[in-house]
Amino acid sequence: MALLSVQRLTKSFGGLLAVHNVSFDVFSGEIVGIIGPNGAGKTTVFNLITGIYKPDQGEIVFDQHSIVGKAPHDIVKLGIARTFQTIRLFSNLSVLENVMAGAHCRMSSGVLGAMLRLPGQRREEREKIEEAMELLGLVGLQDFYDYLAGSLSYGNQRLLEIARALATHPRLLILDEPAGGMNERETEELIKLIGKIRDKGVTVLLIEHDMNVVMKICERIVVLEYGSTIAEGTPEEIQSNPRVIEAYLGTDEDE
């Protein structure tokens, strides 16, 4: 049974058909990549899965439950976390507070608990701060925990977004161009990190323009063009698929 099953997903904005009949499965423990030229509808697919947009047609099944029509925060609770293509950190808050945002959905204290500092609330805070520090250690940002998120370098901001997403304890992590804006050394580190995340039992679905990254870490690749799936397979199959070469690999659209 697939962990995530996207079935004939369709979404249009006004007259523009952004996603048309897209179907693919992601199995537990996999690293799956979605590639395609700019404007192919990759990010729209992510926004549909995470509940930011509602599909016009089609079904999204996560862990055997339909998640179509659910609010984004409920989908996070079910175990799907994401990062954004354009980094969306809380840039005026500290690095640690950003990671704590992810832990929010696994905490329970409310207004009274906070005002009275009940023992349960204190314990919860301590635990989650420690967990957040561990996650910062995983992505290598523990020394920056009290920096403002906005003061980090571009590459580190991407890593912080991953730590924040991991703090929700997802079963599926969706990364939207995680290597965007990273230099070669940072990209190498990122590849290792994604491997580590998968080894922790988190399934990874990612969009990436850097073919080096995609071919190195993805076990399966889905190729989109003009909102439709044109190919699906292992990196080797995709690299030798004539339609893909024509649509994507042969051109120089990725900057």
Place this chain on the structure above:
Amino acid sequence: MKFNRKRFYLAAVPIFFLVPLILNPYWVDVLNSIGLYALLGLSLNLIVGYAGLFNLGHAAFYAVGAYTSAILNTTYHIPILLLLPVAGLAAGIFALIVARPIIHLRGDYLCIVTIGVGEIVRIALINDVFGITGGANGIFGIARPRIFGMVIRTPHQFFYLIWLFVAITVFLFYRLEDSRVGRALNYIREDEMAAEACGINVAHYKLISFVVGATWAGMAGNIFAAKMTIISPESFSFWESVLMFTLIILGGAGSIEGVLLGAFLIIGLPEIFRELSNARMLFFGAAMIAMMIFRPEGLIPPVPKKYRVFSGTDRGETT
């Protein structure tokens, strides 16, 4: 810097509580007004400062608390201070009902609707809804508050009642700020969509900020009614909402210290410059414009919170 700040407050707070001993009743009463606006500012700060929602109708919640207290006190003779939680509850429930359908509105749209809510409440009070608000004349004959048999009457006595409540509020709100709820509101202010994508129920937390803010404004209304013994709709005009909003922006949105300073400046300065009469509003306006140009984050913007971290490497001195 943090250390010095703490020391400063440890010295300043006891001195402040001794100040009424050397002031005449007029100036103590000015301090009492400042205290009430500090309470209102702190309560509105939950909405405007933490969650970043523009609310220009906060006087409505203040009015609900004041009128609830006044009506229950004058008709059923329940001691006014016992009505403090009732006033808070009434304002909180009112906020829940009013804010629920409008909470998804953004920025300026929400702002306009809250102005409308404030005006509806004021006009309803003038029109003597249900025949219990006393119309334009308001309600008079509210009993003086009593604590352990002592009647609170003079400005000096009210000073301690009001500022004790301010102190408790500051204490509780600091804790709220540094908690899961306070952080959630800050995430929403920073980036609503990212907050939602992190698993935060944005609409729910916006509503919480409105309800808790309104509850505190309602309790401030109770104290106001007890202090004045007469309340009328004109005490809850749009101008009051504007004052509360302005003192937050001037002092520093999202900063408790900033709001307190804002209350001193917005309410205190016009009293100090009373001789200038109408010209003082000119100064006031000019000062606000200058502030917005040169220091838009307010006089004392919020400082980043420090967390005690046990694991990981500590770099000692922080920047």
